[in-house]
Amino acid sequence: MNTTSFTTFPSPAKLNLFLHIVGRMDNGYHQLETVFQFLDYHDTLAFKITENNAITLLNPIPGVDNNDNLIIKAARLLQSFTGCHQGVDIQLEKRLPMGGGLGGGSSNAATVLLALNTLWKTNLTIKQLAELGLTLGADVPIFIHGYAAFAQGIGEQLTPASPKTYWYLISKPNCSISTQSVFTSKDLTRDTPSIRYSDDNIENYHNDxxxxxxxHYPEVAKLLAWLIEYAPSQMTGTGACIFSRFSSKQEACYVQSLLPAGIESFVAEGLNESPLHVAIAAVNDN
Incomplete structure (x- = not known):
């Protein structure tokens, strides 16, 4: 990536350490209970501020129309909301798999909002940015706030949490799963009892x-069955990625070396503070 005169920021992955669906609202949205934790593995977004008002993604994602891309939508939303007359050129280094349940698109949108709020000096508060982000997707606010949290509602009601930080092997079978297809399914469980959340009890929770x-996806079922033989393993979000929990990087890398051929994977440590917020603070300090 040519980053001359660009300012770069990480766009981290998240895990849903569990995901309970406790009801459904009249508007069709699902009421959720989940814990979000970040990973030290991320896409990278680089920004070059321009004096015209054009928003340009220099390397569009294949198969994704720019007008549907959350990177472009987030930049235009902030520009419109604040009346900013500057523009930006954006470069994306994509590492997070699409359709994997790691929150890549939502994370990209949050990184754009936080980064441009700093670089354009639009001075919105975190609360204002989170409210803007929520219009782009239910998972955007967690990336805006940047701390591990127990989330309720549609995922926007956040209570800070401190789950244990393990090393994770993240594995993705050769399929992508549409969040919409999961949440519109008639046979999805939607009546899990609400919990009184405790960090110490998290390993007893599950993903509905x-x-x-x-x-419906035998590729996921087969990989999950394989991984469970080696470590506690569970799907994140609506899939298709599976996270397996280890006490050391060495153990995670060993099981990664044994994975069946054709499985996309990476090893990362869990984080209770987003690396994006560390990067934003560093720019502000300068």
Missing amino acids: CQTWVIK
């Missing part, structure tokens, strides 16, 4: 979407 996905 996983039951549906492994029924």
